[in-house]
Amino acid sequence: xSSIRQYLSGIFGxxxxxxxxxxxxxxxxxxxxxxxxxxxxxxxxxxxKVAKCNPRQTAEKVAETARELAPQLSIELAGPGFMNxxxxxxxxxANANSSLSSTTLxxxxxxxxxxxxxxxxxxxxxxxxxxxxxxSIIGDSLQRLLRRLGHSVVTDNHIGDWGTQMGxxxxxxxxxxPSLPYFDEKYSGEYPKDAPCxxxxxxxxxxxxxxxxxTDEVAMAEAVKATDELQxxxxxxxxxxxxxxxxxxxxxxxxxxxxxxxxxxxYGESHYTSAMRELTESLRRNGCAVESEGALVMHVxxxxxxxxxxxxxxxxxxxxxxxxxxxIATIDFRMKEFAPDRIIYVVDKRQSQHFEQVxxxxxxxxxxxxxxxxxxxxxxxxxxxxxxxxxxxAGGVMRLSDLIxxxxxxxxxxxxxxEIGSNLxxxxxxxxxxxxxxxxxxxxxxxxxxxxxxxxxxxKFSCFEGKTGPYLLYTAVRIKSxxxxxxxxxxxxxxxxxxxxxxRKLLLILASLTDAINAAAENLAPxxxxxxxxxxxxxxxxxxxxxxxxxxENVERRSSWLxxxxxxxxxxxxxxxxxxxxxxxxx
RNA sequence: GCGCUCAUAGCUCAGCUGGAUAGAGCAACGGAUUUCUAAUCCGUAGGUCGCAGGUUCGAAUCCUGCUGGGCGUACCA
Numbered sequence: 001x002s003s004i005r006q007y008l009s010g011i012f013g014x015x016x017x018x019x020x021x022x023x024x025x026x027x028x029x030x031x032x033x034x035x036x037x038x039x040x041x042x043x044x045x046x047x048x049k050v051a052k053c054n055p056r057q058t059a060e061k062v063a064e065t066a067r068e069l070a071p072q073l074s075i076e077l078a079g080p081g082f083m084n085x086x087x088x089x090x091x092x093x094a095n096a097n098s099s100l101s102s103t104t105l106x107x108x109x110x111x112x113x114x115x116x117x118x119x120x121x122x123x124x125x126x127x128x129x130x131x132x133x134x135x136s137i138i139g140d141s142l143q144r145l146l147r148r149l150g151h152s153v154v155t156d157n158h159i160g161d162w163g164t165q166m167g168x169x170x171x172x173x174x175x176x177x178p179s180l181p182y183f184d185e186k187y188s189g190e191y192p193k194d195a196p197c198x199x200x201x202x203x204x205x206x207x208x209x210x211x212x213x214x215t216d217e218v219a220m221a222e223a224v225k226a227t228d229e230l231q232x233x234x235x236x237x238x239x240x241x242x243x244x245x246x247x248x249x250x251x252x253x254x255x256x257x258x259x260x261x262x263x264x265x266x267y268g269e270s271h272y273t274s275a276m277r278e279l280t281e282s283l284r285r286n287g288c289a290v291e292s293e294g295a296l297v298m299h300v301x302x303x304x305x306x307x308x309x310x311x312x313x314x315x316x317x318x319x320x321x322x323x324x325x326x327x328i329a330t331i332d333f334r335m336k337e338f339a340p341d342r343i344i345y346v347v348d349k350r351q352s353q354h355f356e357q358v359x360x361x362x363x364x365x366x367x368x369x370x371x372x373x374x375x376x377x378x379x380x381x382x383x384x385x386x387x388x389x390x391x392x393x394a395g396g397v398m399r400l401s402d403l404i405x406x407x408x409x410x411x412x413x414x415x416x417x418x419e420i421g422s423n424l425x426x427x428x429x430x431x432x433x434x435x436x437x438x439x440x441x442x443x444x445x446x447x448x449x450x451x452x453x454x455x456x457x458x459x460k461f462s463c464f465e466g467k468t469g470p471y472l473l474y475t476a477v478r479i480k481s482x483x484x485x486x487x488x489x490x491x492x493x494x495x496x497x498x499x500x501x502x503x504r505k506l507l508l509i510l511a512s513l514t515d516a517i518n519a520a521a522e523n524l525a526p527x528x529x530x531x532x533x534x535x536x537x538x539x540x541x542x543x544x545x546x547x548x549x550x551x552x553e554n555v556e557r558r559s560s561w562l563x564x565x566x567x568x569x570x571x572x573x574x575x576x577x578x579x580x581x582x583x584x585x586x587x
Numbered sequence: 588g589c590g591c592u593c594a595u596a597g598c599u600c601a602g603c604u605g606g607a608u609a610g611a612g613c614a615a616c617g618g619a620u621u622u623c624u625a626a627u628c629c630g631u632a633g634g635u636c637g638c639a640g641g642u643u644c645g646a647a648u649c650c651u652g653c654u655g656g657g658c659g660u661a662c663c664a
Contacts, residue, residue: 033607042606045644055644079607080644123664163664213663224662269664295662307590307660316662323664350658352591381658418626436626447612448600452593453657460599464626466612467600474626482623531601534611538628545620545628565623586624 002108003514004095005030005039008085011073012041015065019058021047026062028085030512037076037084038508044081055081089499092507096496099510100567105574107514109150116154116334117143119346120256120263123160124248125169125202128255128400130382130456131348137445137580138379139346140261141526144578149521154338155263158330159252161245162269163323165206167227169244170237171219172209173197182236191239199247228320231273245270258404260438260580272329276321279329280314288365289314300360312357327358331374332367342373344524349378349451377524380453382445387455403458408437410462411470421587432584439469439581446579447530467534469581472572475537476583479569482549486562489550493566494559502546503564506539510564510571517578526579533575540568 002010005028013026025043032040044062048055059081066075066083074086099106119139122128128136139155147153173196174183180196181187197205213220230237249266256262280296283289289298294317301309312324334343345355355376362368412433415421421429444461448454464470486493499507509532516532519525549565552558576583 032609036607040607045606049643082607121664160664165664293661297661305590309590310661313662318662320662322662349592351664353659354664387657414626418624420624420626449602452600455599457599460613463613468612468626470626474624478624478627485623527601531611538611541627542629544623548623550623587626 002106004087004092004508004511005515006108008039008041008073008087011066011070012043012062012083014069015062016043016047018065019061021051021058021062031084033084036078037074037086039085039087041083041085042081044083048081059083089504092504092511093496093499095511096507096564096567100496100563100570105513105571107148107517112150112152113341114152114154114338115146116156116338116340116343117146117346118156118158118330118343119143120157120261121159121347122157122252122255123163123165124245124268125165125206127203128252129398130400130403132400133403133441133445134379134382134450135346135348136256136259136261137442138377138450138526140259140580141442141446141529141578142344142346142377142524144580145517145521145526145529148517148578154265154340156265156267156334157256157263159249159266159268161241161248162231162273162321162326164223164227164320165210166230166241166244167223167225168209168213169202169205170226170230170240171222172205172212173240176205180240182240184236185234187236191236195243195247196240197243197247199251202244202247224316224318224320228316228318231320255400258401260582267330267333269326269330272326272333275329275333276325279332280321280325283314283365286365288361293317298361298364300357300364302360309353309357309360312361324354324358324361327354328361328365328367331358331362335368335372340372342375344375344377346377346379349376349380352376352378375524377450379450380448383453383455385455385457404437404441406458407440407462408433410458411436411440414462414464415587424586428584428586432587435582435584436470436473436587439473439576439583441469442579442581443469443472443530446526447534449527450525472533472537472576472581473583473587475540476569476572476576477585477587478544479540479565479572480585482565483562483569485550491550491562492559493562494556496560496563496567498557498560502543503561506536506543506564506568509536509539510567513571513574516575520578529575529578533572533579536568536572536575540565540572543568 008028009026011026012028013023016025017023025047026041027043028039028041030039031037044059045055048058056077059077063075063077063083066073072088072091076084078084117139119135120132121135122132143153143155173180177196181189181191209223213223226237230241245268280289283298284296289296292311295313296315297311297313299311313322314325315321331343334340347355359374362374363370368374412429415429415433421432440461447467461468513532516529520528543564547561549558549561552561573583
């Protein structure tokens, strides 16, 4: 089944078809004039334009057919051809009752696809920071969303464990501890099992090395050389590099656990080491790639390009591989391994040209079938209070782990302040603080459209009023509280009946979860679901004010309200789950 | 320079495959409520949707130009 809106669209689509017009004109949307109707269909005017007929007459004809198809509907015409549609309270009640008895809340499933989502992508030796927040949170939400719709989703954390930063670290290490065996080319024994440094050392060394290379050409050249040697398999470097990766991955897993984000795979860039070599050779042989200025490149420009499209660099003049090389090899691997219908990249929107190049390259090289979708689902930057992006490479940025601590602390202090949960155990209080903190962070991020930049303003996000994650959790927790109290009092849920003013709008919103999910999936934009969850919370709180369940003496009404509360909870839980937000039982 | 992108209430932002009176949150002001957790609800005020044209019965939404930000523009990722 589907939402009420989809049901109506079906009826109007059929009505348009019977009038000899395309059924897409039958699209029904929520009314923009709630004073006139609950839903509206504006297709008659668009259809009249195409078919060169009178819009008002078209609307009349379609409305008449729709009335025959669904006599229970109230359909009124207005203006040049607006069709205002409302459903009866009985219809709304029946719809809600059927949702309540459906495990999927009557979600409509599309044809399942195989979808690879590439997100996360932190780098070795660099702590995750707010910038990684977006890729991780948005990507995780998308994997939950697409899985919910029945798609077969494969997620891969493409960690940066193979780039120039590795060379920088090796050089830095050699500078600090030159006597280590990793740097001695003649060394032939076994390398130490224990890492020569800690993760803290790595995180200190990386920004230093990076800053040094930026200003010092000689240092940069050495780092590039070390990278090339690493990629060519120099044993000491490989051994050292393995320590770097192991240390980092351990820390990264903790961060992702804290975020509640999971991946099916952790194939890093290094996974493609031999593949890159074979791939570049094969591209050279088949003529897709050519030598240019000492490097191996692929020309991907087209005649109709508005701007010059630079070639894709596959192999540097010094022999090293690049970002694009690994991405192309990765696509090749994913096509063979997963045979996906779509590959979605949740990566900073500033990398759009890179992806355009890579996507063109893999199509030219026939690595990807033409029917396979390649999508760069970009997102905006997370900025500091000064409106500029948090810098990642220069060091001194706020870590994701610190950020989580701050948000959690804020939730904790707020609870103490409001004297909430004072009778709860410390463990439960801590669990609540963590959940509220994560809801704060995730909702703040996801409620912005992914493409827009936003300022990371901890004070604002930590504010517990308005359109925030905690507000949603609070609403849900209130419902849980009612359910508990009702159970204690022996009040049972019953059929949803006798709908009137206080319940109607809430039930209409409850019936449109599917629409929000579809909108989010079509646009790969979780903010649609955030808006939905927020409207639902607002509408529930209104209902909560107007309809006092525990005090209601009419059993039929009380049990109907209890069912509405339960459906509200299930729906909220469902929406928040897709956003990756989990709720406590009380707070 | 060229390309992409953005400009909506005092602030932060939704809305954009064209639809009837442009929506939220915060901030401001007024009210409800001694509760099923007030981390609530209701109401008021606040706008030439950057500017100028164009297409259309109809434009915040599509097109063109302009202004002003942001980003990108072959050997970083």
